[in-house]
Amino acid sequence: MNRIGGDLVIETLRALGAHTVFGLPGQHALGLFDALRRSDLRVMSARVENNLAFAADGHARVTGEVTPMIVSTGPGALLTLASLHEARESSVPVLGISSQIPVAGLGGGRRGYLHELPDQQASFRDVVKSVHLVRTVSQIPGAIRDAWASASSVSCGPVWVEIPQDVLLAPASLPPVTSVPHTVRALAPLPDLIRAASDLLATAENPVILAGGGVVRAGAQKELLALAEALRAPVLSTFGGKGAFPWEHPLSGGSWLEDWHATEFLAAADVLLVLGSGLGELSSNYHRFAPRGRVIQIEADAGKLESNHAALGIHADVKLALAALSVPRREPDGRAEAAVAGLLRRVRERLAAQDLRREQQLLADLHAVVPESVPTFWDMTILGYWAWSAWPGRLHSAQGAGGLGFAFPAALGAAVHGPALAVSGDGGAMYGIAELATAVQHQLDVTWLIIDDGGYGILREYMTDTFGGTTATELARPDFAMLAQSFGVPAVTSTVDTIREDLAKALSTPGPTVVVLPVTLRMFAPTHLEH
Known part of the structure; x- marks a missing residue:
């Protein structure tokens, strides 16, 4: 036609x-x-x-x-x-x-x-x-x-x-379109600002780097690693910046940004290099972060430059800016590695005092069976909040806007190119339950882990802690395993003792699968230490 x-x-x-x-x-x-x-x-x-x-x-x-x-x-x-x-x-x-x-x-x-x-x-x-x-x-x-x-x-x-x-x-009289040249704007840093940043970093006594999502989006992991090792600078990652820096590297301080020990670690830097982050609510421990040294902020979104803290703001693509920085290479003396080890020890000790072994073990079981090549998508659920801080490596979540229902449909989109894992609570799962039909129709290789605690678990905690009671947090819900099976999706109801085995089996099964874990988890308590 x-x-x-x-x-x-x-x-x-x-x-x-x-x-x-x-x-x-x-x-x-x-x-x-x-x-x-x-x-x-x-x-x-x-x-x-x-x-x-x-x-x-x-x-x-x-x-x-x-x-x-x-x-x-x-x-x-x-x-x-x-x-x-x-x-x-x-x-x-x-x-x-x-x-x-x-x-x-x-x-x-x-x-x-x-x-x-x-x-x-x-x-x-x-x-x-x-x-x-x-x-x-x-x-x-x-x-x-x-x-x-x-x-x-x-x-x-x-x-x-x-x-x-x-x-x-309408009829198209134009000839068929086969070539569309277009320009993707390269956001290079201003040389004068790069020189100023290089001078600050070169003379810093205690430099620290905070790596945000802009590092990952720019593909600047290699440049970040080279700079951190040259400076002997500890690197902490925002929740969106997970995967920007090797998790097990001796200079890696992890992503415990809701822990006051990490907040103070960043604040104590005489030069803090912020890469691809606006230092927003989640990255600043709910705006309690107060830097005591100089801040250098490299950010592609001009609206985020100095929006929360005074800084030497450089409007640029992180990868181009890191490639342009020039700092002398320092000889390792062990100070940065010792500082990082001390930070992580203090975080572990705080968690150990709260009796959160079940939550930590559950996250460890998931990480043990999920291949590194499988992208993970997390809803706004308690286990997802744990993953922001504790999951080793890259993850995807709805932390940008914070809406429910992201994980399963986003994982379906990723599964166009290979297996994916989605993690939801029972509340968030109901937002996308109809997409089980989509998973079956397209035979997408997605494993969906549903943590069923009978309601909006994190809101239950917030309301109980603040008001002593809850309203509208408790939810009627289906038998998720039976519902999935009615779509023709293999499903199992698991336990905290069998989750590793059940999830491993689901991940190895081609096509969509569902694992339901009835359990009530606790969020780690926030810290309120004074300066």
Whole structure:
């Protein structure tokens, strides 16, 4: 058949390098989905649009690639907002493409269309990096190209493109699009600022490095390791920066950022180098962190520079900035390694005084059976909060925006390229339970561990500690194992004594599997030590 506007969208995506599209059809978007039928792009579906957007997010996190997501107008588009909020806060390059009502209805024109909103773009402007509206077929390739470049330029993030229904269905007179040159902006540091930072680090008596998610996103692990070893500087990682630095390295102080010992360790540095972090709430021990020395902050998001602490702020891609720094190599004298060992010992002693052996053993059992090559996705659940601090190596969670329901659909998106593990509480699991059907339909190799404590466990703790009681935290829920089996998914109800064996078996079983662990876990107590 003759090509239409929808074909131009798909051709442009293909020319930009897309190989997988996450899509959920709707009336105004049918021109896009018909074009997908005629393409070689892989189409991954979902049952609910917010889960579709989480799946695109998970795919983009593990591939590092811009990931397209296609939805329909109005209710379908709006359901992606919470998920795109997470992508924005975690700098994940999701390219959202939504259909729109016909051109005649845009901007307050003809009224009464199905799914009509007075200004759909307005709902997305403060959530995504950029919004692009197409009004004619010839505008399609340029709009998709500009959105792709916006999503992939640091700091990366989600973008939004809207294309009216009649434009998607209109004949395409343009020739087939096979090449789309585009520019991804390189964010190089200013040389004068790099020289100043190099001088500060070279003369520091007690330099410390805090590695944030920007290190991982920039692929700057090698440069960070070289700098830390040259400076003999301890490295602590934010929760989003896990995997930025080798966990077992003698200079690695781990990620115990909610522990006052770690907070003080960072504050005591005479020069603290903050890489790819805005020193926000979670990275600053809920804004109790108070540095006593100089701070150097290298950050791709200009809005985060000095937003919480005065610093020598360098607006740059972390990898380019680290490559440009020049510091003399110091001879090892054991002081930094001893300081790190002392920090980790104090953390262990504090945990040991709280009788949290079950929680620590459970996390150790998980780590023992999950292969390093398997990406892990964690919901906002007590075990996930433990993982932020204690999981060795990279993990993915919804800590950017902090919404529930992230883990399972995000793991489904990652599973397009191989096995993945999702960890949810029973409350968060109910957000994505319909996606068991998606896992079966696409035969995605995802193991889903559901920690069933009968409610919103972390909120139960917060409310009990603060108010002495709870409201709306206790939940009726299904028998998750039986429910999974009704979808045709192998499932088992485990115990804390058999979880290692049960999870290992599930991970080795091809396709989707579910492991349910009925247990009530405790969060480690926060510290309130004074300076």
